[in-house]
Amino acid sequence: MATRAKKSPARSAQTSAAKAPKPIQFTKEQELEAYRQMLLIRRFEEKAGQLYGMGFIGGFCHLYIGQEAVVTGMQMALREGDQVITGYRDHGHMLACGMSARGVMAELTGRRGGLSKGKGGSMHMFSKEKHFYGGHGIVGAQVSLGTGLAFANRYRDNGNVSLAYFGDGAANQGQVYESFNMASLWKLPVIYIIENNRYAMGTAVSRASAETDFSKRGISFNIPGIQVDGMDVRAVNAAGEEAAAWARSGKGPMILEMQTYRYRGHSMSDPAKYRSKDEVQKMRSDHDPIEQVKNRLIEKGWSTEDDLKKIDKDVRDIVADAADFAQSDPEPDASELYTDILL
Amino acid sequence: MPVDILMPALSPTMEEGKLSKWLKKEGDKVTSGDVLAEIETDKATMEVEAVDEGTIGKILVPEGTDNVKVNAVIAVLLGEGESADAVSAPKAAEAPANAEEAPKQEPASEQSAASVPAAPKTEVAADPDIPAGTEMVSTTVREALRDAMAEEMRRDPDVFIMGEEVAEYQGAYKITQGLLDEFGPRRVVDTPITEHGFAGVGVGAAMTGLRPIVEFMTFNFAMQAIDQIINSAAKTLYMSGGQMGAPMVFRGPSGAAARVAAQHSQCYAAWYSHIPGLKVVMPYSAADAKGLLKAAIRDPNPVIFLENEILYGHSFDVPKLDDFVLPIGKARIHKKGTDVTLVSFGIGMNYTVKAEVELAKMGIDAEIIDLRTIRPMDIPTVIESVKKTGRCVTIEEGYPQSSVGTEIATRVMQQAFDYLDAPVLTVAGKDVPMPYAANLEKLALPNIQEIIDAVKAVTYTA
Numbered sequence: 001m002a003t004r005a006k007k008s009p010a011r012s013a014q015t016s017a018a019k020a021p022k023p024i025q026f027t028k029e030q031e032l033e034a035y036r037q038m039l040l041i042r043r044f045e046e047k048a049g050q051l052y053g054m055g056f057i058g059g060f061c062h063l064y065i066g067q068e069a070v071v072t073g074m075q076m077a078l079r080e081g082d083q084v085i086t087g088y089r090d091h092g093h094m095l096a097c098g099m100s101a102r103g104v105m106a107e108l109t110g111r112r113g114g115l116s117k118g119k120g121g122s123m124h125m126f127s128k129e130k131h132f133y134g135g136h137g138i139v140g141a142q143v144s145l146g147t148g149l150a151f152a153n154r155y156r157d158n159g160n161v162s163l164a165y166f167g168d169g170a171a172n173q174g175q176v177y178e179s180f181n182m183a184s185l186w187k188l189p190v191i192y193i194i195e196n197n198r199y200a201m202g203t204a205v206s207r208a209s210a211e212t213d214f215s216k217r218g219i220s221f222n223i224p225g226i227q228v229d230g231m232d233v234r235a236v237n238a239a240g241e242e243a244a245a246w247a248r249s250g251k252g253p254m255i256l257e258m259q260t261y262r263y264r265g266h267s268m269s270d271p272a273k274y275r276s277k278d279e280v281q282k283m284r285s286d287h288d289p290i291e292q293v294k295n296r297l298i299e300k301g302w303s304t305e306d307d308l309k310k311i312d313k314d315v316r317d318i319v320a321d322a323a324d325f326a327q328s329d330p331e332p333d334a335s336e337l338y339t340d341i342l343l
Numbered sequence: 344m345p346v347d348i349l350m351p352a353l354s355p356t357m358e359e360g361k362l363s364k365w366l367k368k369e370g371d372k373v374t375s376g377d378v379l380a381e382i383e384t385d386k387a388t389m390e391v392e393a394v395d396e397g398t399i400g401k402i403l404v405p406e407g408t409d410n411v412k413v414n415a416v417i418a419v420l421l422g423e424g425e426s427a428d429a430v431s432a433p434k435a436a437e438a439p440a441n442a443e444e445a446p447k448q449e450p451a452s453e454q455s456a457a458s459v460p461a462a463p464k465t466e467v468a469a470d471p472d473i474p475a476g477t478e479m480v481s482t483t484v485r486e487a488l489r490d491a492m493a494e495e496m497r498r499d500p501d502v503f504i505m506g507e508e509v510a511e512y513q514g515a516y517k518i519t520q521g522l523l524d525e526f527g528p529r530r531v532v533d534t535p536i537t538e539h540g541f542a543g544v545g546v547g548a549a550m551t552g553l554r555p556i557v558e559f560m561t562f563n564f565a566m567q568a569i570d571q572i573i574n575s576a577a578k579t580l581y582m583s584g585g586q587m588g589a590p591m592v593f594r595g596p597s598g599a600a601a602r603v604a605a606q607h608s609q610c611y612a613a614w615y616s617h618i619p620g621l622k623v624v625m626p627y628s629a630a631d632a633k634g635l636l637k638a639a640i641r642d643p644n645p646v647i648f649l650e651n652e653i654l655y656g657h658s659f660d661v662p663k664l665d666d667f668v669l670p671i672g673k674a675r676i677h678k679k680g681t682d683v684t685l686v687s688f689g690i691g692m693n694y695t696v697k698a699e700v701e702l703a704k705m706g707i708d709a710e711i712i713d714l715r716t717i718r719p720m721d722i723p724t725v726i727e728s729v730k731k732t733g734r735c736v737t738i739e740e741g742y743p744q745s746s747v748g749t750e751i752a753t754r755v756m757q758q759a760f761d762y763l764d765a766p767v768l769t770v771a772g773k774d775v776p777m778p779y780a781a782n783l784e785k786l787a788l789p790n791i792q793e794i795i796d797a798v799k800a801v802t803y804t805a
Contacts, residue, residue: 043375046375046376046392046394047394049392049394050351050394052351052352053349053350053351053352053353053391053413054349054351054352054414055352055413055414058355059355065376083551085547114584115584116582116583116584116586117584117585118584119581119582119584120581120582120583120584124578124582124583125583126579126582126583126584126586126587127586128583128586128587133547133550133587134579134582134583135582136575137574138570138574138575141543141570141571141574141575143543144539144540144541144542144543144544144546144547144571145543145544145546145547145550145571145575146547147540147543147544147547148543148544148545148546148547148548148549148550148551149547149548149550149551150547151544151547151548152547152548152551152552152553155503155529155548155553156553174539175539175540175543175571178535178537178539178540178541178543179540179543179544181535181537181540182534182535182537182540182541182544185535263376268353268354269353269354269357269386269387269389271387271388271389273387284376334458334459334460335460337459337460338460338462338463339585340580340581340583340584340585341580341581341619341620342580342620342622342644343580343588343590343643343644
């Protein structure tokens with residue numbers, strides 16, 4: 001007869017899965033930082049969509065509009081040297097990491113001033129300087145790679161954590177769980193951020209996932225998980241702070257399920273017939289991450305409409321400059337065809 | 344200034360579409376994200392969203408218009424205080440403009456797409472001279488591989504090994520014997536049975552500059568990890584514009600052992616040799632195993648290092664030197680000869696060397712080239728030899744189609760056609776999954792007689 005005396009470690013993980021930290025109140029400076037950052041991502045993505053429509057951006061282009069609070073809140077919880085890695089919906093992550101709007105946009109248009117010299121495109125961009133490790137087009141691959149970044153942090157004992165972002169779709173890939181197992185076994189400093197935007201391409205989570213509470217996905221690996229309101233940048237930041245402290249202190253990985261929403265289709269050619277217009281409109285009008293911050297700034301008297309308009313104009317200028325650069329910068333020289341294959 | 348609203352392309356291939364419906368009318372105020380219109384292509388109905396805020400000044404293409412070209416101006420958006428009068432009529436006439444005249448996809452670029460630059464040629468240094476009087480020590484391939492890793496781990500603290508049973512078990516094939524004792528569990532890491540996952544972990548660590556050696560218990564199991572090897576390890580340097588890559592080694596046995604049947608008996612030389620961004624090494628002798636593994640660990644690129652279980656126990660002379668490193672990408676002339684060029688590598692050399700002894704008895708003086716590296720392939724050495732002998736036979740254990748041998752045959756045909764006195768023949772494993780039965784397994788592998796027959800055929804001595 002099997003013994004059941006041992007206390008299941010899964011139970012303790014489940015307990016911590018239930019506790020989401022209360023959203024901390026942001027200072028005026030934090031609210032303004034979040035506002036500016038999220039607005040930059042939104043305007044950048046709108047411009048990217050426009051340039052795609054004009055034929056300046058080719059191939060696949062996955063916009064981050066609606067999900068801005070996730071990367072913005074997480075980035076505010078990081079310290080220098082912490083790494084970020086994500087999948088193909090990556091423009092927001094790069095801007096949040098501080099990579100230049102010009103560099104990202106010029107990569108989207110395939111120009112030599114792009115972050116990958118025009119050789120990577122929307123889904124494959126990197127920045128060693130900003131500790132951004134891609135930009136990966138294979139769904140779920142970044143989870144093992146991000147675990148490897150954490151392995152390197154542990155190997156070097158540098159006190160850094162890595163952030164591995166992936167979606168509700170990638171959460172069903174096998175290598176995610178292989179990575180969870182190793183990360184927990186070796187107590188690697190990695191935060192797994194599941195951006196649950198409710199649809200894996202056109203498939204709603206309930207049609208693809210036997211367990212739709214993604215914060216529970218680490219239970220059998222003894223990894224605690226938290227469900228977070230991913231539309232509230234303060235809630236994201238609070239969860240990020242907690243997870244970073246946990247991982248940095250040697251306790252191993254943590255899972256943050258960010259409940260978020262993408263306003264646009266999966267990619268540019270997605271007619272989004274799998275969800276109603278009302279659903280999208282309701283998210284936009286009731287839960288928009290940028291409007292939430294804007295309303296708080298106004299309500300608290302921290303900013304006037306004019307103050308915010310000025311930020312809006314600054315952001316538009318950055319994006320317009322990036323778009324101009326991305327359209328006028330030359331394509332890579334033909335000689336680049338054979339560079340960067342081997343060192 | 345009024346902003347033109349253009350007919351968008353919604354996929355890389357869309358050229359025109361139907362403007363089926365306007366959801367805003369002239370005079371409406373819009374903000375970015377508002378849906379302005381619906382357009383239809385043969386594939387889908389899509390929404391056109393406003394990118395800027397303003398007032399719809401003029402609608403230039405009425406709803407229901409078919410075949411509206413991408414980038415045609417469909418409406419004009421006015422800023423504060425601007426008037427629709429500023430929009431001139433000819434613009435409307437221009438609306439169904441030819442998409443080919445539009446600025447799309449024709450950026451300022453001086454080069455024409457036709458002039459493809461030549462692939463760069465890299466010079467590979469010759470093997471280092473072994474000083475006269477150097478002691479030669481009989482060493483198994485197994486020991487040579489272990490020594491190479493130990494030496495490199497002593498030399499560089501960023502080098503570590505990970506894989507199944509590499510630490511406490513001392514290696515499934517005892518290649519990592521003693522490493523745990525010397526380097527400890529931080530640098531000799533036992534992984535769970537999770538090839539896809541730990542290959543990805545290794546690549547991630549390498550992207551930060553560490554130097555992982557990822558051991559696969561056999562390369563058959565690396566099929567689970569091949570996505571990380573190819574899509575992540577091999578391509579990151581290119582995709583990042585040279586910012587980061589994967590300086591690492593994937594190693595383990597490849598090819599048939601003995602009676603382990605279909606799923607455990609496959610040669611991966613041809614598979615990995617197909618991929619730009621990888622180096623592929625497959626040594627035969629213990630000295631090459633040692634010198635090339637040391638080079639692979641130091642190499643800043645991802646290196647696939649294919650070993651062979653049967654060769655692990657074979658002994659060869661290895662020079663006793665403090666730091667014996669061989670060049671990746673250089674073939675080794677195993678034996679000089681004049682009548683026919685035999686090209687092989689790895690376990691294929693086992694058959695080739697034995698066949699050569701028989702050929703010598705028949706009066707045929709064969710030259711044997713051990714490729715050692717499959718990618719980059721040292722074709723110049725092969726071509727030089729074929730120019731001398733006029734005949735070439737390749738030998739390998741892998742499947743015959745799209746094999747290393749067919750690659751060599753192609754290159755020799757292209758680069759030394761006028762020197763050939765006979766077609767290049769390829770001796771390979773049979774085009775079947777490896778059978779278990781001893782007699783069938785023997786038939787599935789290449790054999791010495793097949794090499795002899797091929798040489799007789801190309802030398803017309805049959």
